[in-house]
Amino acid sequence: MTERLSVQIDERNDAFTNAVKDQLLKALPQVGTASLEWLVREHYQFSFANKTLLQKAVDCTKKLADKGVSTELQRNVDEEDGHAPMYKKGMLEAGTDMDERVEFAPTTRFLADVDALCAPDPSRALGSLYATETAAIFEHEVFYEICKEICDRRGFTYDGSLIKRFHDIHLEDGIEQGHKDGLAAFVDLGPDAADGDGDPIDMAEVRKGAMDAIAIMQVWWNALLEKTLTGPGVTAA
Numbered sequence: 465m466t467e468r469l470s471v472q473i474d475e476r477n478d479a480f481t482n483a484v485k486d487q488l489l490k491a492l493p494q495v496g497t498a499s500l501e502w503l504v505r506e507h508y509q510f511s512f513a514n515k516t517l518l519q520k521a522v523d524c525t526k527k528l529a530d531k532g533v534s535t536e537l538q539r540n541v542d543e544e545d546g547h548a549p550m551y552k553k554g555m556l557e558a559g560t561d562m563d564e565r566v567e568f569a570p571t572t573r574f575l576a577d578v579d580a581l582c583a584p585d586p587s588r589a590l591g592s593l594y595a596t597e598t599a600a601i602f603e604h605e606v607f608y609e610i611c612k613e614i615c616d617r618r619g620f621t622y623d624g625s626l627i628k629r630f631h632d633i634h635l636e637d638g639i640e641q642g643h644k645d646g647l648a649a650f651v652d653l654g655p656d657a658a659d660g661d662g663d664p665i666d667m668a669e670v671r672k673g674a675m676d677a678i679a680i681m682q683v684w685w686n687a688l689l690e691k692t693l694t695g696p697g698v699t700a701a
Contacts, residue, residue: 469667470648473595473674480678481602484685488606491693492613500614503692504555505565507607512548513575515541517582521593524583529662530653533590536646540597543639547630554627555611558620570687577680581673587666591673594651597643599681604634 492500518541525534552562581592608631615622622628634640651670 468652469671470594470651473591473651473671473678474598476675476678477595477598477602480682480685481599484689485602485606487689488692489609492609495692497614497617499692500610501560503688504560504607504610504614505562506568506571506688507603508548508551508555508562509565509571509575510603511551513579514548515544517575517578517596518544518593520579520582521589524589525586527586527663528590529660529664530650531660531662533586533647533650533665536650537593539646540593540643543643547633550626550630554625554630558611558615558625558627559618560614568687568691570684574680574684578677581677581680585666585669585673586663587669588673588676590647590650590665591670591675592677594644594647594670595674595677596681597640597647599678600634601640601644604631604640607631608635 518537522534522537522541525537528534555562578592578596582589608628611627611631612622614620615625615627650665651674653665
């Protein structure tokens with residue numbers, strides 16, 4: 465029996481995200497606070513851009529015969545409304561100003577590369593967004609711990625804080641899992657999803673979009689880890 469495409473994508477995603485998570489969380493006590501703040505600011509750039517990227521994919525996937533894809537992506541856009549400002553405010557309350565950032569070229573390239581996957585091919589956009597929404601679960605798990613570490617070092621109470629609530633919305637309340645599951649249905653149904661007017665879902669392009677997105681995320685995370693784990697304030701384990 466052929467493994468569902470969503471499962472194949474998940475396996476590739478998990479191999480990359482589990483390795484990053486293991487390396488970063490093991491090193492967390494040795495990383496300086498300034499480096500952790502830097503990492504949070506870079507992740508915030510993705511959070512800030514996410515609605516625009518999703519909306520581009522919404523518009524692109526309207527070309528598909530199955531209008532459920534664009535409807536599901538629009539639901540994701542609507543659920544993300546206000547989350548980036550919440551992230552920014554929550555970290556400011558904890559003493560980290562997101563605006564105190566110098567551009568990091570790998571993040572700029574990463575966002576441009578993801579943007580390019582969101583159009584013009586709707587099947588590729590579906591695969592790309594499935595991959596990034598899946599990786600978002602791992603990101604919130606990691607940054608939950610990073611933000612907690614920053615708060616603990618500053619004597620700022622994490623429990624009950626806005627920044628903890630920001631991560632809890634995406635994890636405990638199931639927003640990211642819901643986004644993943646909602647898109648998985650279309651990733652696995654493929655061309656049989658609908659017979660309406662428009663393009664059928666091209667499984668080869670869905671796969672390509674997902675794998676391209678994962679490769680782009682790997683490059684970005686390698687750059688983030690290199691700078692974070694070799695930056696100022698890192699101590700020996």
